[in-house]
Amino acid sequence: MRLVAQTLLLVLKFSVAMRLGSLAFAADALGTGATLLSGLASVLLSRWSDPRPDRDHPYGHTKVQALVSLAITVLLSWTLLELAQACALRLAAAQGLLQGAAFPLLWLLPLALGQLLLRGWRHAMGWTTAMAASAVVLALAQGWSWLDAAAALLIAAVVLRERLRSLLQQLPWLLDQIALAPEAIHRAAMEVPGVLNCHDIASRGVRGQQVFIDMHMVVDATDLPTAHRITELVEERLESQFGPVRCTIHLEPREYASAAITFKGAHG
Numbered sequence: 208m209r210l211v212a213q214t215l216l217l218v219l220k221f222s223v224a225m226r227l228g229s230l231a232f233a234a235d236a237l238g239t240g241a242t243l244l245s246g247l248a249s250v251l252l253s254r255w256s257d258p259r260p261d262r263d264h265p266y267g268h269t270k271v272q273a274l275v276s277l278a279i280t281v282l283l284s285w286t287l288l289e290l291a292q293a294c295a296l297r298l299a300a301a302q303g304l305l306q307g308a309a310f311p312l313l314w315l316l317p318l319a320l321g322q323l324l325l326r327g328w329r330h331a332m333g334w335t336t337a338m339a340a341s342a343v344v345l346a347l348a349q350g351w352s353w354l355d356a357a358a359a360l361l362i363a364a365v366v367l368r369e370r371l372r373s374l375l376q377q378l379p380w381l382l383d384q385i386a387l388a389p390e391a392i393h394r395a396a397m398e399v400p401g402v403l404n405c406h407d408i409a410s411r412g413v414r415g416q417q418v419f420i421d422m423h424m425v426v427d428a429t430d431l432p433t434a435h436r437i438t439e440l441v442e443e444r445l446e447s448q449f450g451p452v453r454c455t456i457h458l459e460p461r462e463y464a465s466a467a468i469t470f471k472g473a474h475g
Contacts, residue, residue: 209246209325210243210246210247210250212321212325213239213242213243213246213325214243215321216239216318216321216322216325216336217236217239217240217243219318220232220235220236220239220318220336220339221233221236223315223318223343224236227343229339229342229343229355229359230290230293230294230297230355230356230358230359231338231339231342231343231355231356231358231359231362232339232343233290233359234287234290234335234339234358234359234360234362234363234366235322235335235336235338235339235362235366237283237286237287237290237363237366238332238335238362238365238366238369239322241279241280241283241366241370242332244279245275245276245279245373248272248275248276248279249272266419267417269380269412269413269416269417270380270381272377273377273378273380273381274381276373276374276377277374277377277381279370280370280371280373280374283366283367283370284367284370287363287366287367290359290363291360291363294356294357294359294360294363295356297355297356298353298356298357301352301353315336315339315340315343315344316340318336318340319336319337319340321336322334322335322336322337323336323337332365332366332369335362335365335366338358338361338362339358339359339362341358342354342355342357342358342359343355379413380411380412380413383411384411385409385410385411386410386411386412386413386414386418386419387410387414387418387420387449389408389409389410389468389469390468391449392405392408392410392420392422392445392449393405393408393468395441395444395445395448395449396422396424396441396444396445398444399437399440399441399444400437400440401426401427401428401433401437401440402424402425402426402427402437402441403425403426403427403461403464404424404425404461404464404465405422405423405424405425405468406422406423406424406464406465406466406467406468406469407421407422407423407465407467407469407470408420408421408422408468408469409421409422409469409470414449414450415450415451416450416451417451417452417453418449418450418451418452418453419452419453419454419455420445420452420453420454420455421454421455421457422454422455422456422457423456423457423459423463423465424438424441424456424457424458424459425458425459425460425461425463425464426438426458434458438456438458441454441456442454442456
């Protein structure tokens with residue numbers, strides 16, 4: 208239902224932009240289009256973003272949506288750049304809206320309310336349609352030819368900011384940034400009976416979706432079955448505390464025990 212409402216808003220906004228020559232509504236429509244694309248990608252790619260491994264993708268397919276988000280942001284950035292150039296040209300030429308276009312301006316009110324209901328009044332994107340509608344009404348009423356282009360630049364900045372914020376949430380997954388604090392993993396592992404030492408801990412992924420954990424461990428066991436059982440208990444503890452995890456534990460003899468919980472380097 209939400210996707211249907213966004214599609215309707217997108218069509219109406221582009222109709223207003225084309226009918227009045229409004230760059231502000233064009234910028235607002237681009238923001239709605241980017242949101243709609245993200246929603247459609249989540250629905251259509253859900254079967255391809257399965258965290259379960261297969262032969263060709265042993266770490267699952269969870270980076271698919273992050274890559275799609277990156278592609279949408281790049282495409283939107285290029286389009287907004289073109290729009291910004293059009294705004295600059297219109298401001299330089301002091302060109303306004305299509306004054307002769309017969310358009311019922313009251314139609315802009317339900318558009319603004321629809322956007323506000325979809326995105327919420329606390330969200331910056333919820334007010335972009337109201338900004339565009341206000342700019343159009345004032346530009347036509349007062350003859351302020353610059354106002355529509357100025358509003359378009361402001362709306363474009365809001366749209367790009369929101370897309371970049373969404374992308375930044377995906378970047379840690381794409382860059383294999385730490386998913387869980389190694390100290391938290393260390394505490395959970397050391398609570399399991401039989402674990403003597405745990406070090407060189409690394410994690411990546413997204414908590415709540417799929418996290419991959421690697422660690423070196425020393426256990427209080429002299430036979431392989433007992434040691435294996437301890438590592439299974441560690442995996443169960445980590446999964447119960449942090450959600451879906453795939454854990455690789457490298458068992459070591461006691462003399463390999465280390466106080467280095469995780470790695471240090473140029474960035475740590």
